[in-house]
Amino acid sequence: MAVNKDIKFLTNPNIGKNRQKYCRFKKYGIKYIDYKDADFLLQFINPQGKLLPRRITGTSLKYQRKVASAVKRARHLAILPYVTDLLK
C-alpha cells in the first residue's frame, strides 16, 4: 500500500495558477515609446493589427495610453498596418 507521504500531488499544482502580470514599462524603467520601432510595437497588437487590451499585456494605464498613441503614429507613417490578417 502506498504511503500517503509518497503521493504528494495528484496533478501539477502550478497548472491552474495564473502567473502574476506586470507592467514591463514600470519594471524595466522604459519612459518613452518610439513610434518608429515596429518590432517593439508588434508586441502590443494582435494578428489583425488591433491593439491588445491591458488585461492581456499587463501594461499600466499610463503606459497603455502611450502605447496606443505610438501605434497610431506608426500606422499613419505606414510602419504598422491599419488592418491586416496574419500579421504575426
Place this chain on the structure above:
Amino acid sequence: MRNYEITFIIDPVLSSEEIEDAASTYEKHLIKEGCKIVHNENMGLRQLAYPIKKRTSGMYRCIEVENQSSDFINKVELALRRDERIMRFLTVKLDKFGIKYNQDKRAGLIGKVKKKEEKEAEEKARLEASRAEHAAKTAVAADAALTSSEEE
C-alpha cells in the same frame, strides 16, 4: 526650448539625387525658420505596411529640431503638404524622455536585446575559439619539445 521630430516619407521612384535634394530642401527650410537641427537621420528605404499613392515602399527621413516656439510648424507642414515628392509626414513634439531616448539611441545605448539562443551561440563560438587557441599553443609547445629532443 522645445524639441520636435519631423518624419516624412519620400517617393522612392525619384533618383537618389532628387531624394537627397528633397531632404535637404526641408533641412534648409527648417534652418531658415530659426530651428537648430539636432539630428538628421536617414532611415533608408522601407517597405510600407500598406500602399500609399500606389507605392509599396518609401524613403524614410527623420529630422529632430530645437526651437523656441512652434510657429514654424505650420509653414513647414504647408510646404510638405504641397510637395508631390513627399508621401506622408508626421510632426511630433518630444517630451524630456523622448529627447533622452533619442540621445541614447544616437550614442548606441539602445539596441536590440539579444535573444537567449543568440547569446548561447555566441558563448559557444567564443569557447571554441579559445579551445582552438589553446590547442594551437599546445601544438607549438609540443613541436618545440620535439625539435629540442631531436637536437639532443
